[in-house]
Structures are given as C-alpha cells and as structure tokens.
Amino acid sequence: MATEGGSGFSIHPMDQFIVKPLFGDGPVQWYTPTNVTLWMGIAILCIFGLFVLATRHRGIIPTRLQSVAEVFYGFIHNMVEEVAGHEGVKYFPHVMTLFLFILLSNLLGLLPMSFTTTSHIAVTAVLAVLVFLGVTLIGIARKGLGFFAMFWVSSAPLALRPVLAVIEVISYMMRPVSHSIRLAGNLMAGHAVLKVFAGFASMAVVAPVAIGAATAIYALELLVAVVQAYVFTILTCVYLKDAVGDAHH
Amino acid sequence: MEGELALLGKYIGAGLAAFGLGGAGIGVGNIAGNFLAGALRNPSAAAGQTATLFVGIAFAEALGIFSFLIALLLMFAV
Numbered sequence: 108m109a110t111e112g113g114s115g116f117s118i119h120p121m122d123q124f125i126v127k128p129l130f131g132d133g134p135v136q137w138y139t140p141t142n143v144t145l146w147m148g149i150a151i152l153c154i155f156g157l158f159v160l161a162t163r164h165r166g167i168i169p170t171r172l173q174s175v176a177e178v179f180y181g182f183i184h185n186m187v188e189e190v191a192g193h194e195g196v197k198y199f200p201h202v203m204t205l206f207l208f209i210l211l212s213n214l215l216g217l218l219p220m221s222f223t224t225t226s227h228i229a230v231t232a233v234l235a236v237l238v239f240l241g242v243t244l245i246g247i248a249r250k251g252l253g254f255f256a257m258f259w260v261s262s263a264p265l266a267l268r269p270v271l272a273v274i275e276v277i278s279y280m281m282r283p284v285s286h287s288i289r290l291a292g293n294l295m296a297g298h299a300v301l302k303v304f305a306g307f308a309s310m311a312v313v314a315p316v317a318i319g320a321a322t323a324i325y326a327l328e329l330l331v332a333v334v335q336a337y338v339f340t341i342l343t344c345v346y347l348k349d350a351v352g353d354a355h356h
Numbered sequence: 357m358e359g360e361l362a363l364l365g366k367y368i369g370a371g372l373a374a375f376g377l378g379g380a381g382i383g384v385g386n387i388a389g390n391f392l393a394g395a396l397r398n399p400s401a402a403a404g405q406t407a408t409l410f411v412g413i414a415f416a417e418a419l420g421i422f423s424f425l426i427a428l429l430l431m432f433a434v
Contacts, residue, residue, distance in 0.1 A: 121432060190407060285418040292421035295428075338414040341407055 120302035124226055124295065142222040143230070150211040150224070158207070179207070183340065190344035194351040201241070202347075205234060206340040213294060213332035217325070226294040228287055235287035238343050246350035257349055286342060293335050297328045366430050373427035380420020387412045 129140045157179075161172030169177060183206050187199045209225055216223025224230050246254040258275040260268060301324050307317035391409045395402035 186407070285415075285422075288425060289414060289418040289421055292425055293417070296421070296424055334410070338410055341411060342414060345411060 120299045120306065123222070123298060123302060126227075143224050143227070146215055146222045146224050147212070150208060150215055153211050153215070154207045179203075186341060187344055187347075190341060191347040192352045195344065195347050198241075198245070198347055198351075202340055202343055205238070205343060206336055209234070209290065209339050210333065210336035213336055214329075216294065216298070217328055217332060223294055223298055226291055226298060228291040231287040231291045232283070234339075235283040235290075238286065238346060239283040242346045242350045245347075249351060254350070282346065286339070290335050290339050293331055297324070297331050300324055301328060366434055370427040370430040373423050373430060376423025376426070377420045380417050380423075383416035383420070384413050387416055 126135060126141050126143055128135055129142060129145060133139070135141055157172060158176050161170065162176050164170070164173075166173065180203070183203050184196070184199060187195050187202050191198070212223065212225040212230075215221055216226065243254075246257075258272045258279070260271045260275065263271050301321060304317050304321040304324060308314050308321065310317070387409065391402075391405070395405075
C-alpha cells in the first residue's frame with residue numbers, strides 16, 4: 108500500500124476488506140482462490156500445527172506447544188461444562204472448532220498486510236447460522252415440542268404470556284443476526300479505525316500522535332480479537348443450554 | 357444539485373447513526389462498573405461471574421454495533 112500525496116487519505120480505510128482473487132484480476136467466482144481462501148487456509152494450518160503436530164507425542168511432560176494446546180482444550184472444556192451443562196459436553200468438539208477458527212482468524216488478521224476473514228459478515232453469518240440451526244434441531248430432537256415451551260414464559264401473568272411469546276420468538280430469530288454481526292462488526296470497526304489513524308500518519312504535523320494512537324489501538328485490537336472469540340464461543344454455549352439443559356422457564 | 361443533497365443526507369445520516377454507539381458505551385460501562393462494585397464487595401464470588409459479565413457486555417455491545425453497521429451501510433452501500 109504505497110502512500111501517494113502528502114495529505115488526506117491516500118488509502119481508503121475500507122480497502123483492506125476487499126475480496127481479491129489471488130491470481131490475476133478476473134471476476135470472483137465461487138471457486139476462485141481469493142485472499143479469503145488464503146487466510147482461512149493459513150488459520151487452519153496453524154490450528155493443525157498446534158493441535159495435531161505439536162501434540163503428536165502426547166508426552167506426560169508436555170512440550171511448550173503441547174501445554175498451550177492443553178490450556179486451550181481445558182479452558183473451552185470447562186466453559187462448555189459450566190455454561191451448557193453436563194449434557195452439552197457432547198457438542199464440545201464443535202464449540203472448540205469454532206473457538207479456534209475464530210481466534211486464529213482474528214489474530215492472523217492483525218498481521219500487517221493480512222486479511223481478516225472474520226470481518227466479513229458472510230463468514231461469521233455461516234458460523235452463526237450453523238449454530239442457530241444446530242441448536243434448534245438438537246432442541247427439537249431432544250425435547251420434541253417441549254422445546255417450544257421456552258417461548259411460553261410460565262412465570263408471567265397469563266394475560267401477558269402471548270405478548271411475551273411473540274417477543275421471545277422475535278428475539279430467538281434475531282440470535283443469528285446479532286451473533287454474526289457482533290463479531291464481524293467489532294473486527295471491521297477496529298481495523299477501520301486502525302487504518303484511519305494510519306492514514307493520519309502521512310500528515311507530518313499529527314504523525315507522532317497518530318502513530319502513538321495506532322499503536323494503542325493495535326493493543327486494544329489484540330484484546331478485542333481474543334475477547335470476541337471468547338464471546339462468540341460462550342454465546343454458543345448459552346444457546347446450547349436452551350437445547351440440552353433443563354427447562355427452567 | 358439533487359445528487360449533492362442526497363450525498364449530504366447520507367453523510368448526516370451516517371453521523372447520526374454513530375450516536376447509537378454512545379449508548380452502547382454507556383451500557384458497557386454500566387455493566388463493567390457494576391460488576392466491579394459487586395466484585396469489590398464480595399471478591400470471592402467475582403471469579404465465577406466473569407462469564408456472565410462478558411455475556412452481558414456482548415449483548416449491550418451488539419446493539420451499538422448495529423448502529424455502527426447502519427452508519428457503514430449509509431456510507432458505502434446506499
């Protein structure tokens with residue numbers, strides 16, 4: 108990204124989110140390898156390296172990478188067990204996969220010149236809709252029609268219950284929307300702010316302030332990348348609890 | 357002229373939509389502040405509630421992100 112011109116934005120802050128083909132300039136078809144494909148592939152290779160290659164020997168005394176993998180495993184396992192309940196542990200592999208993919212995508216997106224796959228709603232929407240459909244289907248399979256009792260708030264006065272049921276159904280349907288937009292929006296906003304400050308760095312007067320601010324925002328983005336992966340995972344567990352937990356409503 | 361007016365409206369609208377993020381900021385600050393107040397009163401119970409804290413923050417923040425999305429849509433998609 109060359110900076111032409113002394114002042115103003117020579118780089119548009121949203122340019123970093125453009126999906127480009129890796130080879131040539133042709134139109135993007137569904138089979139075209141793009142920068143999204145590349146960075147998703149790198150994320151998956153990193154996960155493979157950490158969880159397959161580094162834990163291959165499974166030593167009693169873990170190597171450094173193996174203990175990193177063990178920390179992640181234990182952390183997510185505890186989270187699923189605490190939030191979704193004992194029955195939810197059955198779905199731990201999916202939750203673990205989601206967490207690792209989102210965490211690695213977020214962190215790799217922070218590398219300079221890289222592409223943040225999770226900043227696209229198309230990517231996060233697929234993850235969130237899979238969780239939504241999965242939770243709904245598991246809930247119906249496990250509880251039958253009793254799953255829909257979740258919408259009928261039996262602790263409320265009888266006259267209010269139909270109104271509450273409508274609100275509950277709407278909020279249930281909004282889950283995949285907020286679930287996906289939260290992740291994509293956070294990442295996109297953070298990266299856009301980073302690029303805005305980087306754009307100010309080309310103006311000599313404000314350059315020291317802008318570079319300091321960009322450094323601070325980068326540190327914040329590091330935190331956001333981890334926290335958003337955690338939040339996405341823990342919300343998956345919260346939704347899962349509706350499907351597998353006891354009916355408290 | 358009419359196109360310029362539409363552009364003006366677009367940018368004003370995007371700026372107004374960004375106000376929504378202030379509400380999210382108030383909400384997140386409220387949650388974190390109340391959590392801290394509670395945690396200082398009873399530190400032994402605080403560790404078990406960090407998950408609740410993050411879920412609450414996530415819900416409050418999502419609504420702000422919606423308004424940010426509206427601003428982005430106005431800027432780049434309309």
